[in-house]
Amino acid sequence: xxxxxxxxxxxxxxxxxxxxxxxxxxxxxxxxxxxxxxxxxxxxxxxxxxxxxxxxxxxxxxxxxxxxxxxxxxxxxxxxxxxxxxxxxxxxxxxxxxxxxxxxxxxxxxxxxxxxxxxxxxxxxxxxxxxxxxxxxxxxxxxxxxxxxxxxxxxxxxxxxxxxxxxxxxxxxxxxxxxxxxxxxxxxxxxxxxxxxxxxxxxxxxxxxxxxxxxxxxxxxxxxxxxxxxxxxxxxxxxxxxxxxxxxxxxxxxxxxxxxxxxxxxxxxxxxxxxxxxxxxxxxxxxxxxxxxxxxxxxxxxxxxxxxxxxxxxxxxxxxxxxxxxxxxxxxxxxxxxx
Amino acid sequence: xxxxxxxxxxxxxxxxxxxxxxxxxxxxxxxxxxxxxxxxxxxxxxxxxxxxxxxxxxxxxxxxxxxxxxxxxxxxxxxxxxxxxxxxxxxxxxxxxxxxxxxxxxxxxxxxxxxxxxxxxxxxxxxxxxxxxxxxxxxxxxxxxxxxxxxxxxxxxxxxxxxxxxxxxxxxxxxxxxxxxxxxxxxxxxxxxxxxxxxxxxxxxxxxxxxxxxxxxxxxxxxxxxxxxxxxxxxxxxxxxxxxxxxxxxxxxxxxxxxxxxxxxxxxxxxxxxxxxxxxxxxxxxxxxxxxxxxxxxxxxxxxxxxxxxxxxxxxxxxxxxxxxxxxxxxxxx
Numbered sequence: 001x002x003x004x005x006x007x008x009x010x011x012x013x014x015x016x017x018x019x020x021x022x023x024x025x026x027x028x029x030x031x032x033x034x035x036x037x038x039x040x041x042x043x044x045x046x047x048x049x050x051x052x053x054x055x056x057x058x059x060x061x062x063x064x065x066x067x068x069x070x071x072x073x074x075x076x077x078x079x080x081x082x083x084x085x086x087x088x089x090x091x092x093x094x095x096x097x098x099x100x101x102x103x104x105x106x107x108x109x110x111x112x113x114x115x116x117x118x119x120x121x122x123x124x125x126x127x128x129x130x131x132x133x134x135x136x137x138x139x140x141x142x143x144x145x146x147x148x149x150x151x152x153x154x155x156x157x158x159x160x161x162x163x164x165x166x167x168x169x170x171x172x173x174x175x176x177x178x179x180x181x182x183x184x185x186x187x188x189x190x191x192x193x194x195x196x197x198x199x200x201x202x203x204x205x206x207x208x209x210x211x212x213x214x215x216x217x218x219x220x221x222x223x224x225x226x227x228x229x230x231x232x233x234x235x236x237x238x239x240x241x242x243x244x245x246x247x248x249x250x251x252x253x254x255x256x257x258x259x260x261x262x263x264x265x266x267x268x269x270x271x272x273x274x275x276x277x278x279x280x281x282x283x284x285x286x287x288x289x290x291x292x293x294x295x296x297x298x299x300x301x302x303x304x305x306x307x308x309x310x311x312x313x314x315x316x317x318x319x320x321x322x323x324x325x326x327x328x329x330x331x332x333x334x335x336x337x338x339x
Numbered sequence: 340x341x342x343x344x345x346x347x348x349x350x351x352x353x354x355x356x357x358x359x360x361x362x363x364x365x366x367x368x369x370x371x372x373x374x375x376x377x378x379x380x381x382x383x384x385x386x387x388x389x390x391x392x393x394x395x396x397x398x399x400x401x402x403x404x405x406x407x408x409x410x411x412x413x414x415x416x417x418x419x420x421x422x423x424x425x426x427x428x429x430x431x432x433x434x435x436x437x438x439x440x441x442x443x444x445x446x447x448x449x450x451x452x453x454x455x456x457x458x459x460x461x462x463x464x465x466x467x468x469x470x471x472x473x474x475x476x477x478x479x480x481x482x483x484x485x486x487x488x489x490x491x492x493x494x495x496x497x498x499x500x501x502x503x504x505x506x507x508x509x510x511x512x513x514x515x516x517x518x519x520x521x522x523x524x525x526x527x528x529x530x531x532x533x534x535x536x537x538x539x540x541x542x543x544x545x546x547x548x549x550x551x552x553x554x555x556x557x558x559x560x561x562x563x564x565x566x567x568x569x570x571x572x573x574x575x576x577x578x579x580x581x582x583x584x585x586x587x588x589x590x591x592x593x594x595x596x597x598x599x600x601x602x603x604x605x606x607x608x609x610x611x612x613x614x615x616x617x618x619x620x621x622x623x624x625x626x627x628x629x630x631x632x633x634x635x636x637x638x639x640x641x642x643x644x645x646x647x648x649x650x651x652x653x654x655x656x657x658x659x660x661x662x663x664x665x666x667x668x669x670x671x672x673x
Contacts, residue, residue: 012343058348095452099449103441106527
């Protein structure tokens with residue numbers, strides 16, 4: 001696509017903002033290494049050294065030697081001797097406070113009261129003009145995120161390295177079981193929350209869907225955390241090596257392409273064929289969620305499972321035998337992740 | 340002098356001053372920048388610099404002099420410095436977790452503002468903040484730099500109240516159309532970012548999925564003056580659907596879904612906002628739907644323990660979809 005015009009703050013604005021932070025930050029952390037400083041400011045080392053160079057030329061009239069900022073690198077460490085009153089960064093701008101408040105909404109269910117009190121404290125110290133602007137801008141961004149209440153306790157267990165136990169509904173086993181796990185990381189994928197954890201039953205890492213957990217308990221059993229746990233991710237079920245072949249009508253095709261990428265074969269009638277790697281329960285739900293615009297072509301057992309589910313819906317007495325798990329949206333990843 | 344350097348020099352000058360500094364003195368101090376050319380041109384240049392500083396949160400003000408002091412510019416130091424707001428370690432941790440989760444998603448409007456805000460939170464904490472273990476994956480096929488670029492541009496346009504020209508692709512029609520939109524705001528629901536704004540073509544408030552915007556131009560003229568006002572009673576939440584049955588396609592209709600077996604206990608989780616009645620192991624959940632097809636597809640995926648039972652047209656639509664599924668899966672394929 002064309003590069004959007006006016007994308008974000010101007011380079012001068014960005015640089016000034018960084019420099020006004022850099023001086024007080026180094027004053028507060030004298031002797032910080034160039035490496036650490038560039039990491040703290042998310043910038044390349046070369047760019048940082050250029051910024052430090054520029055700062056040595058900043059001062060105030062009449063520009064006598066003592067009127068300049070004295071910031072220097074000694075060995076590999078950075079020091080400030082004269083900060084020219086840049087002893088603390090400027091207050092939050094309305095835009096900074098708005099972005100932070102919007103981000104806060106993402107984890108509000110996990111954060112409890114601390115988030116509300118933190119935001120209230122920050123709003124109080126906005127410059128007076130910025131407060132009005134903040135309230136105006138706050139209406140312009142809404143990152144509301146549905147999340148189960150267990151998130152708060154899971155976050156705590158992750159931070160305190162405590163094992164957890166919970167009842168987990170497993171669609172493949174069609175039953176709910178008590179599970180134990182060492183929680184490593186929580187993440188939200190397309191609005192669905194997952195716990196990336198070391199499962200004490202399988203002795204391996206597993207993903208658990210938080211909305212399928214019940215009766216969560218944070219135990220007193222500590223565990224030593226991996227220094228950098230591998231990030232969990234929900235695999236895309238649509239992939240060329242999948243063993244289940246699904247056809248989509250022309251109506252559904254654009255949505256499937258948009259969501260699952262381009263590893264699909266386009267058909268002459270503008271429909272699509274894709275290969276999926278997932279279990280029968282997941283495929284059945286997925287296909288049903290397209291309301292007749294998707295069809296399992298093979299294998300026959302998967303095809304029959306969809307037909308059977310549709311038949312059960314059309315009969316008067318609901319089936320008591322096949323129990324499928326709840327799904328949150330039609331476009332989740334592989335669902336049997338906690339197995 | 341380089342503009343960044345000049346602006347920083349101005350900050351240093353004004354932060355140090357105890358008395359207002361007259362324009363003539365500023366002009367004299369920065370002779371190279373404001374001293375050459377006409378008085379008008381110099382003043383305009385200074386006004387632009389002043390606007391930039393105000394945007395950075397530097398409270399620069401002009402004060403009228405009196406017997407005691409001269410006319411001139413001054414910065415209120417108290418109002419400039421970020422005060423210690425005394426965040427508890429827990430508060431710092433949640434702010435960090437929230438900000439990092441948003442940045443980790445790869446696309447968040449105002450990402451640069453957010454990074455700066457987090458640095459300031461870190462400054463207040465005075466010590467390293469533990470790396471949060473909470474993150475957000477948008478999980479869309481195209482969540483990446485492109486989406487991030489569009490969100491940044493829309494965020495800037497929405498903040499400055501500048502209209503945008505979009506090339507918008509609709510999966511329903513399969514076509515791309517040009518739309519002129521006054522961007523009122525951005526909302527995230529189920530991993531999808533939406534732009535809500537006044538569409539000049541449709542002459543009404545419309546919602547656009549940001550990832551479906553193929554090209555985007557923010558009105559480049561007069562960047563500092565607003566093109567539109569957002570109506571006072573506008574609320575983003577009213578225009579974005581959190582659930583598949585909340586897209587606005589028809590008038591609101593109460594629709595009842597029956598849940599059985601394992602799903603009975605999960606009624607509140609499955610149908611948020613529904614009025615729920617339970618008896619004999621069955622839950623009847625009634626939601627207000629503005630998109631019965633969306634609800635039907637959602638309930639189909641809960642088969643076989645969920646179905647739409649009322650009103651009749653919704654029940655029939657649901658059965659029609661189930662029949663279509665069955666038809667497709669019982670046909671003998673050549």
